[in-house]
Amino acid sequence: MARVTVEDCVDKVENRFELVLLASHRARMIAAGAPITIDRDNDKNPVVSLREIADSTLTPDDLKEDLIQSLQKHVEVDEPESEVVPALSSAPQNPEAIGDIQFDRMTEEDLLRGLEGLVPPAETEDDSE
Template sequence: MARVTVEDCIDKVDNRFELVLLAAHRARMISSGSQISVDRDNDKNPVVSLREIAEQTVSPGDLKEELIHSLQKYVEVDEPEAEAVPMIGSDSAAAGSSEDEVDLTFNSMSEEELLKGLEGMVPPDKSDDL
């Protein structure tokens, strides 16, 4: 087959740099055993991958998704959050009564209230440290 050039593929993938990344990824896929969709004609894997892109036998969008997936180290999976479970070993939680439960509340304080409280504090005596 005639020599494949970037100009043959640039109308399928707009960015030349992205084209190189996609073709290189496809060439690595071919090296790892992926089936090719064009005749090899004694061409090496990068040329075969460019020919596949030029002849539109592989989708550049699919290649891009596969490339992104191959580069991801951590894939976040949206899972539903677990419901609140009572603490293990808590007698009141096992009995189902709420009489012995401690009501935890947190007080919030504004910055002005904090500064007023700090101004009212007295520093400790130096004689206590010795």
């Protein structure tokens, strides 16, 4: 059994932390049943994944893309947009309905009287204690 270290893989993936992420993701894929691209030689899944990266049987870019897709909660699907889009018109559907619109008219005094009822009552001496 050949000993695989991080130094064997650093020339393929420069960042050690990214290498650990990619190798662990690949090890999980192998555990889930993904085919192995090299001989196992009684190695465990993390060692097999590091050996695959060191032997360049898998590209780090493919592993990175697969890792990103596995972590996404929403996968975007490119769907063709429909050619015909219904136009929205600002004109009313029934032209006769224009004359039937009723507006409420209120004077400024009526508005102020209505707002006075919404004002909280003044604070008394009993409330301040």
